[in-house]
Amino acid sequence: MSEVDLTYDAFLGGLVHLWQPRTGYRAGVDPVLLAASIPAVSGQRVLELGCGVGAAILCLGARVEGLVLTGVEREAVYAGLAMRNGGSSLEVVEADLAALPLTVRERQFDHVLANPPYWRRLASVATGDTLREAALGEQTPLYLWVQTAAKRLAPKGMLHLIHRAERLPELLAALPRDMGSIEVLPIAAREGRGAERIILRARKSGRADFRLHTPLILHCGDLHIDGDQYTPKVRAALRAGAALDF
Template sequence: MSDHGLTHDAFLGGLLHLWQPRDGYRAGVDPVLLAATIPAVSGQRVLELGCGVGAAVLCLGARVPGLILTGVEREATYAELAMRNGGSGLEVVHADIAELPLTLRQRQFDHVLANPPYWRRDASVAARNPTREAALGEETALSLWIEVASKRLAPKGYMHIIHRAERLPDLLAALPKDMGSIEVLPISARQGRAAERVIMRARKSGRADFRLHAPLVLHRGESHLDGDQYVQPVRDALRAGVALKF
């Protein structure tokens, strides 16, 4: 894809710039919020499944220097852009998560994250743009995303998944028995609104009790008429790469 079909967008207040297709799926707030919740420390190994142009994993890398970053992406255009965006700091594997190469299946990671497609196509209409559809339409079962993520985790490693709130039962049901210390962070647009997103955290061989956290509210005010200002912790995460605590 030539550069005239791309945009070069600032993330984290300009700490990170990403090449993205002008048309098709474009990274938004969700991968940035996902990255902000991961408690990584320098030297750890991180894998993102379905990394797209690398938004989530590179946001995490911008916040925590010294991470060993790997992304898997099925769509060739996005895999190429992830390579361009990450340079030598991001290993990109062009593969379907259902058919990972042996070299990757032999490795373990301290953190595995994913922002799987949100929409089940047995109950919604496919996007016209093929790359946008690949990012949004659930072709690979959500349960397989969870299975693959759990298999790639090292002992005591963390899985983080962001998804629509109504899919939380599916997320929890898909967790293998060796995944514990489950935490769920609901994400609501405004105070008093139902959660639209959730971030699920689980730990390999974790034994802590299940925790359902208070919702993370994104915006001040009761409606869009009150402005679209992010609350300070969210603004800090989006504009300055500050970590978000569960």
């Protein structure tokens, strides 16, 4: 992909810059919110499945220094851009999560995160863009994302996923029996509206009760108005790299 086909975009108020395809799938709010929700500490090992150009894992690395970061990406174009974006701070493995190489399977991680494709293609129409379709259209079953992520966790390690709210029952059903301390953060566009996204967190061998948190509201006001309408908590996560505690 030539330079003219790319853009160089700022995230976290300029703490992170990413090369992305000019057309097709481009990282937005969701991977940044996912990264903000992960309570990682320096020295921990982090794996992202389907890392794309590296938006989520590099935003996490910018917030928490000293993490050991690994991303797995199937699409060669995205994997190459993730390598370019992360440099020496991010190990990128070009592989399908359904067939992880031994170099990944022999390791365990303190945190595993993923932003799986949102759309089941039996119930929706595929896009005409190959790379966009790879990011948005579900080709690998959702349960396999969950189970692969759980297998890569160290004891007491944490799984973090962001997805559409209506897929929550599938996500919960896919969790292996040794995953507990499950928490769900609904994400709604505005006050009084239903959640469109959720962040799911679970811990290997966790024993705490299930927790359904108060929804995170993205925007102030009842109607869309041009300009930045993010609520203060969301703006701090998106623009300043603040943690999204829940």
